[in-house]
Amino acid sequence: MPSSVFAALRQLHAATPPRLSRFALRPPKAVIFGRRHVGIMSAEPIGNYGVRILFDDLHKTGIYTWDYLYHLGSHKFTLMRSYIKTLKKYGLSRDPQRRN
Template structure:
């Protein structure tokens, strides 16, 4: 478990101050905020919502889709300045920096974001699982 000391930076998002960040590698991240909100965000959920542009994103019908990440894991997290964390995933994705405000957005909208992601995969005939090797 990784716990980081948190300092607040002003941003355009009206998210409450982050008070706790815990990495439970490889499964999830837990974040807690000053307003009492607490969220447990899975590695898969964070990976598919990475704020970075990723070369492994498929463009299907003009939509960007990341598939096959159900069993992705988190290898580590690195503090970036005093505003966020870079998460390194075991599929070697490491370019996304998750700000404290973005964690609040993800946690607050977790169920609708995941539901929309699953609908998008179904729409394009894709899966949360990796394709089987032949």
């Protein structure tokens, strides 16, 4: 797997929400935040089609196609900038909330 694709795998949590409305007053439920340190526990190839990824927060929904992973790797900086901009728009952060 190309290194650019592997580097983008950690962005999968944030890469799959539906498009955001410009007029939304609050964040859609699909905006994932507080997950800066999410890692990958395992990746299971699904034939020649793609891969099922198990993240360390136990998120494992979906199969990611090789084309989609390539897209994430090829556009990782643009996608991450867009994600961070969305977080800022709603006053959210990639950092986990601190517990008192």
